Structure formats: C-alpha cells, structure tokens
Amino acid sequence: MRALxxxxxxxNLEALEAVFADAQVRGGFDVIWCLGDTVGYGPDPGACxxxxxxxxxxxxxxxxxxxxxxLIDASDFNDAALSAxxxxxxxLDAGQRDFLTSLPMVFVQEPFTLVHGSLRDPIVEYxxxxxxxxxxxxxxxxxxxxxxxxxxxxxxxxAQGEPEFTDFPEDEKIELGDARWIINPGGVGQPRDxxxxxxxxxxxTSHAMIERHRVTYDIAKTQEKMxxxxxxxxxxxxxxxxx
Ligand code: ZN
Numbered sequence: 001m002r003a004l005x006x007x008x009x010x011x012n013l014e015a016l017e018a019v020f021a022d023a024q025v026r027g028g029f030d031v032i033w034c035l036g037d038t039v040g041y042g043p044d045p046g047a048c049x050x051x052x053x054x055x056x057x058x059x060x061x062x063x064x065x066x067x068x069x070x071l072i073d074a075s076d077f078n079d080a081a082l083s084a085x086x087x088x089x090x091x092l093d094a095g096q097r098d099f100l101t102s103l104p105m106v107f108v109q110e111p112f113t114l115v116h117g118s119l120r121d122p123i124v125e126y127x128x129x130x131x132x133x134x135x136x137x138x139x140x141x142x143x144x145x146x147x148x149x150x151x152x153x154x155x156x157x158x159a160q161g162e163p164e165f166t167d168f169p170e171d172e173k174i175e176l177g178d179a180r181w182i183i184n185p186g187g188v189g190q191p192r193d194x195x196x197x198x199x200x201x202x203x204x205t206s207h208a209m210i211e212r213h214r215v216t217y218d219i220a221k222t223q224e225k226m227x228x229x230x231x232x233x234x235x236x237x238x239x240x241x242x243x
Contacts, residue, residue: 002028005185005201005210007035007116007148009052010064011042011088012189012239015198016051018217019188022200026213029202031056033109035148035185036116036123039100040064040081041235042189043225045088049096061103062116062149063123068092069100072123080232087231111143112205118147126150133163133182144181144208151187153199153212158182168201168212176208185212190235196242 004023009016023029032055039045045068052059067074067085069092074085092100105122107114118125120135127136127147133156136145153168158180168174168183186199193199197214204210219239226236 001030001205003031003033003203003205004029004055005033005035005146005203006052006188007185007200008037008062008151008187008189009034009039009042009048010037010187010189011039011045011048012198012222013042013044013047013051014217014219014222015189015215016048018215019198019200020051022213022215023202026202029055031058033112033114033146033203034059035114035146036060036062036103037064037148038062039068039088039092041084041231043222043229043231045091046093046096048189049092049099053099058107058109058114059103060107060114060116061100061105061123064088065100065103066123069097071101080234084231084235087229108142111208112203113140113142113145115145115147117149119145123149127156127182127184128152128154130163133165136182137161137163137180140180140182143178144176144183147182147184148187150184151190151192152184153186153193154184156182170212170214173209173211176210183210186214190239191242194242196240 119139185201
C-alpha cells in the first residue's frame with residue numbers, strides 16, 4: 001500500500017493541490033495519512049478538509065484543529081495565530097467541525113504510529129531534540145512513529161536507545177528496515193525549514209520504504225486569498241521565506 005503522508009496543511013489549498021498533482025505523477029497513493037493541523041493560518045480551511053476527505057483517509061488532530069473547534073483554549077497562541085484561529089472557526093460548517101472534533105490524537109496502524117506533536121504530549125510538544133525524541137521512543141509501541149507540528153522534515157533513528165537525527169533527503173528512497181524511527185515529512189502549507197516549497201512523503205508500507213518530495217505552488221495566489229480574508233500580514237509574508 002502507498003500512503004501519502006501529509007502534515008500541517010494549514011488551510012493552504014494551492015499547496016495541497018500541488019502535492020496531490022506531484023504524488024499522482026510519482027505513482028499515486030492508496031490512502032492519505034494526515035498528521036494534523038489541516039486548518040489554521042491559511043485561507044481555505046473548509047476546502048482543505050473536504051479535499052482530503054475525498055480520499056481514503058487516516059488523520060490525527062493537531063493543535064490548530066483543536067483551537068478551531070474549541071477543544072483547546074487558544075489564548076496561549078501568539079497574536080497572529082490566535083486571530084487566524086478565530087477566523088478559521090468562523091469559516092467551518094457543521095460537518096467540517098464534526099470531522100475535526102472526531103479525530104483521534106494518536107492513531108496506530110501497525111507498524112506505524114501517527115501523532116501530531118509527540119507521544120508524550122500529542123498536540124503540544126515539538127519533537128526536535130534528544131529529550132523529546134527519548135520521551136516518544138519510550139512510549140512508542142510500534143516500530144515507526146510519524147510526527148508533524150514543527151514543520152521541519154527529519155529522520156530520527158533509534159540507535160540502541162540513543163536518538164540519531166539526520167536530514168530527510170529529497171527524492172531518495174529510504175529503507176526503514178528493522179530499526180525504530182521517528183519521521184517528520186515536513187509541512188505542506190507553511191514550511192518552516194527556510195524553503196517555501198511544500199514538503200511531503202510517500203511510504204510504500206509493504207516494503208517499509210519512504211521517500212520525501214517537495215513541490216512548487218502558486219504562493220502569490222494563496223497570499224492574495226489571505227489578504228482578502230484580512231489574515232495577519234506576518235502569516236502572509238512568511239510563506240515566501242519558508243519560516
Ligand atoms: Zn502546524
């Protein structure tokens with residue numbers, strides 16, 4: 001089975017469509033595994049939810065999804081994120097809200113575990129360093145863990161109890177094998193690794209082979225919609241820089 005692994009779509013429909021088009025060219029996919037934050041920041045929250053639901057879909061909830069439906073108090077968000085969260089909440093219909101509300105925080109599909117942040121704190125903790133990786137590896141009951149939230153792509157191998165972070169190279173097939181891994185495919189709708197191109201992964205689950213790709217999209221079109229929706233300028237500008 002080929003799983004299209006998407007994280008942090010953040011209501012960016014142009015980025016999402018570019019990923020779909022690229023994934024189709026590369027052999028397509030059977031299912032979407034969505035690692036959360038489908039909404040928040042971007043101008044098309046409802047459309048992004050509807051679009052991923054057109055496919056076979058497994059999804060977990062992210063902090064911005066929770067904020068959009070009142071499952072968490074967004075008052076600790078920064079000002080831009082908070083105003084985007086309020087705007088997002090006003091854009092969703094009842095079906096879209098029900099969908100976000102129904103999402104689990106952790107989903108296990110052997111040998112993969114899907115979570116937005118970390119297993120220690122599924123929607124809050126950023127898994128980016130030794131300590132957070134150790135925390136998740138200690139709780140991980142499957143071989144592989146897929147995370148999002150930081151919008152930073154990486155591979156992290158459990159080297160006999162010691163997490164070993166490496167870059168997740170582009171356009172290269174990685175054989176996961178028997179090792180335990182934590183993997184972040186990078187962000188679709190608001191990349192933050194100083195590269196504005198949406199990042200995603202495809203996993204051939206029968207061979208435990210994973211590959212990551214990046215695509216280009218019409219950033220100006222998304223930004224235009226954000227301006228029309230009066231979303232914060234900072235959120236509009238950052239899409240140009242991948243920050
Ligand atoms: Zn996010």
